[in-house]
Amino acid sequence: MDLFRIENLSFRYPAAEKNALSEISLSVEGGSFVVLCGQSGCGKTTLLKMLKRELSPHGSRSGEIFYNGLCLQELSERKSACEIGYVLQNPESQTVTDKVWHELAFGLENMGAPTSVIRRRVGEMASFFGIQDWFRKNTSELSGGQKQLLNLASIMVMQPKVLILDEPTSQLDPIAAADFIATLQKLNKDLGLTILLAEHRLEEVFPIADRVLVMEEGGIAAYEPPRSVERALREKNPAHPMLKALPSAVRIFCGVDRIGDCPLTVKEGRRYLSEHWSENPPCVPPAAYMPGGEPALELKEVWFRYSRDLPDVLRGVTFSVCKGESFCILGGNGTGKTTMLDIAAGLRKAYRGKVLVAGKPLKEYRGGELYRHHLALLPQNPQTVFLKKTVEADFEEICKVMEYSAQERADMIESVSARLGIEPLQKQHPYDLSGGEQQKCALAKMLLLRPRILLLDEPTKGIDAFAKLQLLEIIRELKKDGIAIVTVTHDVEFACMAADRCALFFDGEIVSDDVPRRFFAENNFYTTAANRIARHLDPFAVTVEDVVAFCRGGK
Amino acid sequence: MKAFGALHPLVLFCYFIAVLFLSAFTSHPVLLALSLLGAVCFWATLEQGGGFWRSMGYYAVLFLLIAVTNPLFSHNGVTPLFFLNGNPVTLEAILMGIDIAALMVSIIFWCKCYSLVMTSDKFLYLFGRIVPKLSLVLSMALRFIPLFQNQAQRVGRAQKAMGLYAGTSYVDKLRGGLRVFSVMVTWSLENAVDTGDSMRARGYGLKGRTSFSLFRFTLRDGVFLAGTAILFAAVLAGMRMGYLHFTFYPEVAPVQTALAAIWCYVCYGLLAFLPFILETEENLKWIYSVSKI
Numbered sequence: 001m002d003l004f005r006i007e008n009l010s011f012r013y014p015a016a017e018k019n020a021l022s023e024i025s026l027s028v029e030g031g032s033f034v035v036l037c038g039q040s041g042c043g044k045t046t047l048l049k050m051l052k053r054e055l056s057p058h059g060s061r062s063g064e065i066f067y068n069g070l071c072l073q074e075l076s077e078r079k080s081a082c083e084i085g086y087v088l089q090n091p092e093s094q095t096v097t098d099k100v101w102h103e104l105a106f107g108l109e110n111m112g113a114p115t116s117v118i119r120r121r122v123g124e125m126a127s128f129f130g131i132q133d134w135f136r137k138n139t140s141e142l143s144g145g146q147k148q149l150l151n152l153a154s155i156m157v158m159q160p161k162v163l164i165l166d167e168p169t170s171q172l173d174p175i176a177a178a179d180f181i182a183t184l185q186k187l188n189k190d191l192g193l194t195i196l197l198a199e200h201r202l203e204e205v206f207p208i209a210d211r212v213l214v215m216e217e218g219g220i221a222a223y224e225p226p227r228s229v230e231r232a233l234r235e236k237n238p239a240h241p242m243l244k245a246l247p248s249a250v251r252i253f254c255g256v257d258r259i260g261d262c263p264l265t266v267k268e269g270r271r272y273l274s275e276h277w278s279e280n281p282p283c284v285p286p287a288a289y290m291p292g293g294e295p296a297l298e299l300k301e302v303w304f305r306y307s308r309d310l311p312d313v314l315r316g317v318t319f320s321v322c323k324g325e326s327f328c329i330l331g332g333n334g335t336g337k338t339t340m341l342d343i344a345a346g347l348r349k350a351y352r353g354k355v356l357v358a359g360k361p362l363k364e365y366r367g368g369e370l371y372r373h374h375l376a377l378l379p380q381n382p383q384t385v386f387l388k389k390t391v392e393a394d395f396e397e398i399c400k401v402m403e404y405s406a407q408e409r410a411d412m413i414e415s416v417s418a419r420l421g422i423e424p425l426q427k428q429h430p431y432d433l434s435g436g437e438q439q440k441c442a443l444a445k446m447l448l449l450r451p452r453i454l455l456l457d458e459p460t461k462g463i464d465a466f467a468k469l470q471l472l473e474i475i476r477e478l479k480k481d482g483i484a485i486v487t488v489t490h491d492v493e494f495a496c497m498a499a500d501r502c503a504l505f506f507d508g509e510i511v512s513d514d515v516p517r518r519f520f521a522e523n524n525f526y527t528t529a530a531n532r533i534a535r536h537l538d539p540f541a542v543t544v545e546d547v548v549a550f551c552r553g554g555k
Numbered sequence: 556m557k558a559f560g561a562l563h564p565l566v567l568f569c570y571f572i573a574v575l576f577l578s579a580f581t582s583h584p585v586l587l588a589l590s591l592l593g594a595v596c597f598w599a600t601l602e603q604g605g606g607f608w609r610s611m612g613y614y615a616v617l618f619l620l621i622a623v624t625n626p627l628f629s630h631n632g633v634t635p636l637f638f639l640n641g642n643p644v645t646l647e648a649i650l651m652g653i654d655i656a657a658l659m660v661s662i663i664f665w666c667k668c669y670s671l672v673m674t675s676d677k678f679l680y681l682f683g684r685i686v687p688k689l690s691l692v693l694s695m696a697l698r699f700i701p702l703f704q705n706q707a708q709r710v711g712r713a714q715k716a717m718g719l720y721a722g723t724s725y726v727d728k729l730r731g732g733l734r735v736f737s738v739m740v741t742w743s744l745e746n747a748v749d750t751g752d753s754m755r756a757r758g759y760g761l762k763g764r765t766s767f768s769l770f771r772f773t774l775r776d777g778v779f780l781a782g783t784a785i786l787f788a789a790v791l792a793g794m795r796m797g798y799l800h801f802t803f804y805p806e807v808a809p810v811q812t813a814l815a816a817i818w819c820y821v822c823y824g825l826l827a828f829l830p831f832i833l834e835t836e837e838n839l840k841w842i843y844s845v846s847k848i
Contacts, residue, residue: 052756054752054755054756054758055752055755055756077758077761078758078761081756081757081758081761082758085756086756088749088752088753090749092702092746093702093745093746093749093750093753094749094750094752094753095698095750095753096694096695096698096750096753096754097691097694097695097698098694098695098697098698099676099694101769102694102767105767106754106757106759107757107758108765108767109764109765109766109767110757110758110759110760110761110764111758111761112761112762112763112764112765113765113767114765115765115767115768118765118767119767122767136769138697138698138701139698140698140701140702151753154757155756155757158757158758342712345716346716347712347715347716368718368719370718371716371717371718372718376716376717377713377716379709379712379713379716381709383742384706384709384710384712384713385713385714385717386738387710387714387734387735387737387738388738398717398719401717401718401719431741431742431745445717446717449717449718
């Protein structure tokens, strides 16, 4: 039986020129796991919100949505609130109350459930989600992953029939995200819960989906089981942009002329390569890292802790980055990577050790001198960079602070905007932009400072595959200008493409650094999916392109 | 902390009201001595280690200060001990000073215990039932404050890292602060939209909302509430009937030793030491059960 049936649904926001959704018809079977993907702004969120009546946006619509054979508009308020659960993107802003237990009870309170029922259901859900250890804590003390798990649990207490999630893992680190996805899979398998999940990190969700819905410009590009998505997209357009966002195994399959069945997971990918290309000679090992060039930023034996009684966060961090070099530091969550960037940017002071910017100790930069044409830090949340009502006003202000002349100012803004492709966004409010757009505008603001060193903190957090590729291009461009770039990230896929040199940060220090292909070849777990697929045949194949080249090399 | 603090918030609240009321409206030295001792003993079970002795030292000084102040300004009484600047310092005034000091310090200690035992969630639970909307609003506010602080700090740091208003002058700092604040207003509104969505998605605004809490009123709570009420009523009756009347001027009245008065002392003592007894009983139980293992 179809749980949702959508017939010819079109929707247009007030005062918009184009339809946000056009002529969408599809049905979702009860108990299935559907993954939605597509470029930002393709209408994923609009479609999901249309399915939850309480959140349906205002605008002109046509077509019908049926839930369990009943028109969605005719569903009773209580049923609609209980049976259709909705998890939003930002884990922080959707939490309502201050205590974990109160958050869990909130939905049932709204339903007017008696205390005994609430007690039982809250207890049951807290046990299922492993919340009992932090049941009485304040919600503000939780980590991002815990918060999102709490948001999920506080919807599950209402015993929904279908769960709709809009990019729930985009603000989480990879480990928390994997945990969250595993919980969703468990709910789908053990309870037969229907799940509609919008995601842009497809590596993990793709193999567990029953169907994948690829959207483009408000319409459906493909609605297929995961194994046939690639074929459907290629039939539509051989260079379909979504092909670049699919999981590594699928992209390798796509790159090697698609012999046999499409592999989805690392395990299947390994078997697939072994079957077809085990005879191929491995690539030549790349040359080891050769230090060279003029150092732009150096950290020497830097030690730091937050207060006298707390343990050390940094224990003798030492590294140096040269002009025009891109250096990526990888490492787990909460290990002190962001703290290290704060120290390099002069926001916190190390209690031992030295930081040299362009050969001069950090201490000798007075006032705001360090931030003028020397160093810029792009924080994890690009939203925090903006203070004005439009992006343009923010740009103007920073130029004024930098004391550029009027002519210079206009030229700078124009050239930087053209470079990052953000001219159409300038009149908008920074908070109205998508994650990727915000990232680009924030980066533009940093570039107006004309830094020689750019520090990036988790630049790929919350942005989709296309924005990531654009960011990659930008980094390559900046390197040509001789800007040194230090990136701190969890994203191994991004690091292997963006870096000249990668390093692992662990236990307060940098434990290994090398060129990406050697670095990832050494790692067994902390490496890209493509490398895990191909490493038994060619340990130095790190990116999907490397693996494809390896396969083709044999033919 | 565990034994007494685990009682139902209603019981706790009634208990503190009863004790504070009786301590505040009596000047009887026996009652005040019992109240002070009871409060300090209870405080000792709540705050162990260095914190206890530090605050004891501090309040001992306060006690002496208050006790000394009265005879300096009040020269009533019939038993002058010595003359200071030509004014008599009387025995009655000194005793009255000690009495007032005991009154004030015991109330301070009861209030300190109150603030440790009656945490905000207990208070909210009690008064949220009168105005259910208010308790939700307060709960939301308590969630929002740390969120706001965090974001404001992040924005401040991001601005500093761009060299904006990184100067040391106060005007610069103030201007920087104002700019961050203005963007935080926008951020709060954005955040509120999401929170509103999340509330509506979970059916907020439907009729017949209930309010859930983790507290349960058990038989034990009933017994304590009744006990508190009986002891309170007994002492109050004693006061009304004049058994607990006491005067310092012109001459210190004798402490009444009628049977009824002694009963009042016992009742009040029981009331004041109730939390301490409860805590000690539980501690002993633990020691006993541990020694059995």
